[in-house]
Amino acid sequence: MYKITVLPGDGIGPEVTAQATRVLAASGRRMGVEFCFREALIGGAAYDAAGHPLPEETLALCREGDAVLLGAVGGPKWDQLPVHLRPEVGALLPLRKKLGVYANLRPARVFPALAGASTLKPEVVSGLDILVVRELTGGLYFGEKKREDIPGGQRVTETLVYTTEEIRRVARRAFELAGKRRKKLTSVDKANVLESSRLWREVVTAMAVDYPDVAVNHMLVDNCAMQLVRNPRQFDVLLTENLFGDILSDQAAQLTGSLGMLPSASLGDGTALYEPIHGSAPDIAGRQLANPVAAILSGAMLLRYSCGLEEGAAAIENAVTAVLEQGYRTADIMEPGKRQVGTAEMGRLIAEL
Numbered sequence: 001m002y003k004i005t006v007l008p009g010d011g012i013g014p015e016v017t018a019q020a021t022r023v024l025a026a027s028g029r030r031m032g033v034e035f036c037f038r039e040a041l042i043g044g045a046a047y048d049a050a051g052h053p054l055p056e057e058t059l060a061l062c063r064e065g066d067a068v069l070l071g072a073v074g075g076p077k078w079d080q081l082p083v084h085l086r087p088e089v090g091a092l093l094p095l096r097k098k099l100g101v102y103a104n105l106r107p108a109r110v111f112p113a114l115a116g117a118s119t120l121k122p123e124v125v126s127g128l129d130i131l132v133v134r135e136l137t138g139g140l141y142f143g144e145k146k147r148e149d150i151p152g153g154q155r156v157t158e159t160l161v162y163t164t165e166e167i168r169r170v171a172r173r174a175f176e177l178a179g180k181r182r183k184k185l186t187s188v189d190k191a192n193v194l195e196s197s198r199l200w201r202e203v204v205t206a207m208a209v210d211y212p213d214v215a216v217n218h219m220l221v222d223n224c225a226m227q228l229v230r231n232p233r234q235f236d237v238l239l240t241e242n243l244f245g246d247i248l249s250d251q252a253a254q255l256t257g258s259l260g261m262l263p264s265a266s267l268g269d270g271t272a273l274y275e276p277i278h279g280s281a282p283d284i285a286g287r288q289l290a291n292p293v294a295a296i297l298s299g300a301m302l303l304r305y306s307c308g309l310e311e312g313a314a315a316i317e318n319a320v321t322a323v324l325e326q327g328y329r330t331a332d333i334m335e336p337g338k339r340q341v342g343t344a345e346m347g348r349l350i351a352e353l
């Protein structure tokens with residue numbers, strides 16, 4: 001039995017996580033595996049009920065479970081709170097840090113049935129299948145910050161810190177993942193300017209000898225941003241540090257044209273965290289308009305990385321492909337001639353395949 005902590009959160013979070021757990025439960029029944037889902041509060045919902053966006057009980061439940069499935073947090077209702085109480089800053093960053101999930105996996109894949117959804121030409125993106133591996137608990141976002149008054153204004157300092165071991169552990173994940181895919185790893189840095197990037201490149205280069213079947217190349221981040229829109233299919237696994245990864249993973253996601261379709265996994269040495277890449281979408285919350293596929297595919301990643309159930313993960317991914325081939329669409333990916341369905345109906349169709 002696997003204990004899964006479910007954190008529905010705010011906005012469309014509860015609607016999409018409900019479909020993800022429905023699909024996981026159905027998959028478990030087929031495989032003879034039992035999942036025990038335990039819900040806890042996070043984000044604005046937790047602030048309203050308990051005065052803090054990440055209550056201690058939630059963190060404890062996350063730590064003792066086998067995996068965490070998160071919906072999304074935040075919304076206009078909580079935007080005016082002091083920054084440490086705002087759902088995104090007060091819940092997401094500390095949750096990632098406290099679970100020690102240093103490797104963020106963001107697949108960007110174009111489903112054949114949706115090749116027309118991208119803003120790029122179908123011949124540029126069709127068959128696209130990139131996995132961005134972003135370092136998630138170090139670098140600029142977690143470095144010391146300072147703001148001081150100086151004559152004529154203010155002066156701010158942000159600190160970018162990486163250790164050899166922090167680079168090595170996330171690179172190891174990327175090498176291993178590349179070995180199971182098309183065996184190509186592109187490490188992205190700014191080694192012509194940043195000392196942290198020089199260390200990054202040294203560590204990755206030294207590790208490459210241990211993975212002789214993986215072809216490694218290094219790319220400067222500005223060039224990578226260009227290459228992603230010029231010829232994105234050249235990439236298999238992209239490995240990069242926290243800030244670059246934040247930007248490049250969103251850019252890669254947008255190549256597929258469908259925010260509601262993209263999952264993520266955040267892995268460390270303990271409990272892993274799975275969540276759709278989209279936010280709480282307050283503009284469509286509570287109306288059965290949300291696409292649950294990103295959350296459902298996050299559940300597939302959970303089976304793959306936290307339970308070792310590769311067959312179950314692949315079966316869910318195939319069910320998503322099949323339902324799209326059959327012409328079912330949620331509102332965000334609707335096209336003329338297709339059949340529009342709501343959030344729960346999409347979940348049911350995928351669960352039953």
Ligand code: NAI
Nearest residue numbers: 072073074075088260278279280281282283284290291332
């Ligand atoms: P968003 O991702 O929530 O929405 C952007 C646009 O995409 C909206 O028009 C929304 O309706 C649409 N959309 C998003 N997910 C969808 C889905 N599954 N199906 C159909 N349409 C979907 O980003 P936005 O609007 O910038 O942020 C809204 C709130 O979410 C903010 O409070 C923000 O801070 C928070 N947020 C939370 C994240 C998280 O919990 N990991 C990540 C990003 C934003």
Ligand code: MG
Nearest residue numbers: 246247249250
């Ligand atoms: Mg981002």
